[in-house]
Amino acid sequence: QVQLVESGGGVVQPGRSLRLSCAASGFTFSSYSMHWVRQAPGKGLEWVAVITYDGSNRDYADSVKGRFTISRDNSKNTLYLQMNSLSAEDTAVYYCAKEEFACFASWGQGTLVTVSS
Amino acid sequence: EIVLTQSPGTLSLSPGERATLSCRASQSVSSNYLAWYHQKPGQAPRLLIYAASSRATGIPDRFSGSGSGTDFTLTISRLEPEDFAVYYCQQYGSSLWTFGQGTKVEIK
Numbered sequence: 001q002v003q004l005v006e007s008g009g010g011v012v013q014p015g016r017s018l019r020l021s022c023a024a025s026g027f028t029f030s031s032y033s034m035h036w037v038r039q040a041p042g043k044g045l046e047w048v049a050v051i052t053y054d055g056s057n058r059d060y061a062d063s064v065k066g067r068f069t070i071s072r073d074n075s076k077n078t079l080y081l082q083m084n085s086l087s088a089e090d091t092a093v094y095y096c097a098k099e100e101f102a103c104f105a106s107w108g109q110g111t112l113v114t115v116s117s
Numbered sequence: 118e119i120v121l122t123q124s125p126g127t128l129s130l131s132p133g134e135r136a137t138l139s140c141r142a143s144q145s146v147s148s149n150y151l152a153w154y155h156q157k158p159g160q161a162p163r164l165l166i167y168a169a170s171s172r173a174t175g176i177p178d179r180f181s182g183s184g185s186g187t188d189f190t191l192t193i194s195r196l197e198p199e200d201f202a203v204y205y206c207q208q209y210g211s212s213l214w215t216f217g218q219g220t221k222v223e224i225k
Contacts, residue, residue, distance in 0.1 A: 035214070044205065044216055044217075044218050044219045045154075045156075045162065045205055045207075045216040045219075046216065047213070047214035047215065047216065050212075050214070059212045059213070061213075095161055095162075100167070101149070101152075101167045101168055101171075102149065102150045102152075102167075102209040102214075103150075103152035103164060103167045103207060103209065104152075104154070104162070104164060104207070105164050105167075105173065106164075107161040107162055107163070108161065109161055110161055
């Protein structure tokens, strides 16, 4: 079955960087667009970024554009999110998700990123 | 950017009752690109409905979706104890994905 396992979260100071990873298994990773979705504590869901199956196209939410970079390594079945210039507003659980039918068909368990001095 | 507004904010019902959740879009949404999820505390969201009315794999038939244009509805015909959760609608358009703010279905 589909399994998505995020890692790389933690506590980071404002202005610093962090890279999240998402290890995928149970499906042909290289055939699917993949996303990052985040959820601030006690808040709703916010889409962050998408990358197409082959990495040729990427899109970002305005709130992270220019600071975050989504990437993938299909040889390692792994999705990444490089987060730079972090601020308190980026504090959230970050989920990776597999796209099907323009929605998020499978989700990881999430990794918590806390931006605090 | 299309804004999704869900109502009500909280729905207080008893097990066995029918739940009707609304999702209204600020602009027309293709029915192919409207989905519903639920999320239980401490868990990741789970896809329930995609393309406005198609149930995702493993989702029981007490869940149904309907609607078109700017008005969409998720109906749970008879609430089971495990259905008490937060429900989100989501749309895709112009390379952007957006979510509604959520409806909490709580035990009355």
